Amino acid sequence: MAEPAAREQMEFDVVIVGAGPSGLSAAIRLKQLAPEAAICVVEKGGEVGAHILSGAVIEPRALNELLPDWKERGAPLTTEATEDRFVFLTRNGSIRLPTPPTMNNHGNYVVSLGNVVRWLGTQAEALGIEIYPGFAAAETLIEDGRVVGIATGDMGVNRDGTPGPNYAPGMELRAAYTIFAEGCRGSLTKQLFERFHLRVGADPQTYAIGIKELWEIPKENHRPGFIEHTVGWPVSGNTYAGSWLYHWGDNMVSYGFVVGLDYQNPWLSPFEEMQRLKTHPDVRKHFEGGRRIAYGSRALSEGGFQSLPKLTFPGGCLVGDTAGFLNVPKIKGTHTAMKSGMLAAEAVAAELAGARNPEPITYPPLLRQSWLWDELYTVRNIRPGFAKFGFWGGMLNAAVDTYVFRGRAPWTFHHPHPDHTSLMEAAAVPPIIYPKPDGVLTFDRNSSVFISNTNHEENQPVHLQLKDPAKAIDVNWNVYRSPETRYCPAGVYEIVGAELGDPRLQINAQNCVHCKTCDIKDPTQNIVWVAPEGGGGPNYSGM
C-alpha cells in the first residue's frame, strides 16, 4: 500500500476547537485584545451553527460585555422573556409552583442558539478570524509534553480504514496556544483529561440528555416570550428530569425534555418519555393546529462547580461546556460558556503579549475573580441535592440553600459516582411499555432523525467504536438488555437476531446526531465516540 501523503501544516497564534458560544467568544475577545494575532477556529459542523442545539432562554450578561452594541449589530435576540411558569405535573393534572429565583427570566431572551452562533460567526469573521466549518479536530498534537495544535481528520477513508479514491489527509493546525471549546463531552478534551491528569481532585462530571423539537403553531395560539418548565409526570421521583416549552420568534415553539444521565432504570427511554409528555393536557394544548419542523438532541454537563477540572495545561486551556461551566439550576450554559471563553482569551492574550508561559496561567485567577465563579459557587449544592434526597427533598434543599444560606452553606455536596455506574440490572425492574406514536403529536425515532437533516459519508470507519465488541452482548444485552437502543435518541443502536436466539448489535452510525450520550452512559464505557469525517452529522436549522 502506498505511504499516506504527508499532512499540510498551517501556523497560527491561537487555534480554537469548536465554533460554539464559548469558542467564538474566545476568538472575538482575543482579536479585540490582540488585533495582530492569527486566530483560527475549526468546526465539525458543515456550517457554523449546524451542530448547535439548545433551549434556549439566554441571559445577555456575557454578550453585553463582549459586544455591548449587539442590538445595533443585528444580533438575533428579538423575543424578550415575558412570562415564567414552573409546573408540577401529575398524570392528568398540574400544580403551579412558585418560580425559583434561579429560573426567573426577567431581562432574558428566547432564541435559537444556532442563529445566535451563526451571527457570532459573522462578527468573528468581520474581525479577521479564520473559521473552517466542515473540519473536525480529530487529534491533538503534543510535542515535548506541550499541546502544539490539532490535526483535522483525514477525508475519504474507506470503512476498513484504507484510503479511498477521494482520500485527502488531514491538516495540522499548529499554534502557540490551543483553546478547546468542543461543548459537552468533547472527544479531544476527554483525552486531555487523561494525558494531563486534569480531573484529579474534581468530582466526576455528571450529565443529562436533552431532546428537542421545534414546532410552528397557529399565530392565535402564540404567546411570544412565554416560558414554561415542568417537573413530575411522566417520570418517577428518583429520576431527575423535566421539560421546557418556549414561545419565540415567528410562531415558533421550542419544546424539549431533559433527563439526568444518573437515571437507574435501564428500560427508560428519554425519547419516548419526551414523546408521551406531549400527550399531557397542559402540554398538548400548545401544539394544537401546529406542525413539527425540526428535531435533535445533545447532552449537557450538570456537575457544575465541584466537577470543574484543572482548566489549563501546557499549550492551552478548556472553555465552555467541555470544561463544565453550565449552571444547572438556571438551565443555562450560554452566558457562562461565553464568559469562560472571554476570560481564557484574556489570559492567552496576556501570554502572547508578554511572558509566553507554557500555560495561560492567569485564566484560573481571572475566573475566580469573575461573576462566573460566584454564580457557579452559589448554586453548587442544588443539583447534587436532588440526587441525594429525591425530588421533594431536593426541592426543599434548594429552597433552604437559596433562601436561608443564599448559596453560602458551610458544606458542599459531592457527585459521588459517574453516570455510567448508576444502571440497575434489567431483570431487577419491569420493562416500561410506551404508547405507540400517532404521527401527529407524537413520533418515532426514524421520522424524527429525518428532520434533523443528519448525514454522514456512509463508507467511512464507524465513529462509534467498541473497545471490546464482545461486551455488546455479554454485558450490555445479557445484563442491561442493551440500554443504548433506548437512550440513543437517533436509533443508532439496534439489536438484531434476538428472536432467533442470536442477538447482535447493529450500529447505524449514519444516523448519529452527535449528542454524545452513548459515550457517557454506556455501563462499562465500552462505546467511544470519535469525530467522524468533517461536515457529517446533523444540519440543524433554528435550533
Ligand SMILES: Cc1cc2nc3c(=O)[nH]c(=O)nc-3n(C[C@H](O)[C@H](O)[C@H](O)COP(=O)(O)OP(=O)(O)OC[C@H]3O[C@@H](n4cnc5c(N)ncnc54)[C@H](O)[C@@H]3O)c2cc1C
Ligand atoms: C437541550 C439543551 C437545552 C439547553 N438550554 C439552554 C438554555 O435555555 N439557555 C442557556 O443559556 N443554555 C442552554 N443550554 C446550554 C447551552 O446550549 C450550552 O451551555 C452552550 O451551548 C455551550 O457552549 P459551548 O460553546 O461550550 O459548546 P457548544 O454549544 O456545544 O458548541 C461546541 C461546538 O464545537 C464543535 N465541536 C465539538 N467537537 C469538535 C471537534 N473535535 N472539532 C471541531 N468542532 C468540534 C461542535 O460541533 C459545536 O459547534 C442547553 C443545552 C442543551 C443541550
Ligand code: SF4
Ligand atoms: S450514537 Fe451516541 S452520540 Fe450518536 S446520537 Fe446515538 S447516543 Fe448520541
